[in-house]
Amino acid sequence: DAKTTQPPSMDCAEGRAANLPCNHSTISGNEYVYWYRQIHSQGPQYIIHGLKNNETNEMASLIITEDRKSSTLILPHATLRDTAVYYCIVRVVRRTNAGKSTFGDGTTLTVKP
């Protein structure tokens, strides 16, 4: 599994867009980029995933560079409830590996009033 690199912490003003970067320079062609977040000490929650095209859902947008070596998670209008640790992981799911992946230390996003 490719490893990812994320900044340890970021701040964002409430109502502004939060842009969280992730570096995955060793990603292989069939690995997908997934984002999860962990609020306080709860179990992680899935946000979004993609392969090479930009993706958007009701929670966030995912921008993947053309060379796929990095990506950015965008929370368009951050709220105080978005304060959490955000994890970027890469994985490819096969019957033999159940899509197991490595969660790094993530980025602690603090949304401030």
Place this chain on the structure above:
Amino acid sequence: NAGVTQTPKFRVLKTGQSMTLLCAQDMNHEYMYWYRQDPGMGLRLIHYSVGEGTTAKGEVPDGYNVSRLKKQNFLLGLESAAPSQTSVYFCASSYSGTSGGEGYEQFFGPGTRLTVL
């Protein structure tokens, strides 16, 4: 649907004691996982299972055993607890699907907070 549930929520053990953590999911997922999370750190995979009756080692399997006798349950056992196993343990499950490498998201339980004295 209850999703992924974990039992117990909290536990304190003495060194050398044994215990079993239970994970249950009601989503008919094939894949299940056990992670541990130490303070201020990310999640590390202990063991995982691709289906009933099968298990495999993750990143940090030493000191733990697992069993998947029923599709909906995944048990994590500590035979002789050590202080280094003080952690929060998360279980997760995922649908296997037929989409090949893309896969589906993992659903996580609320965690079990274990302290070994």
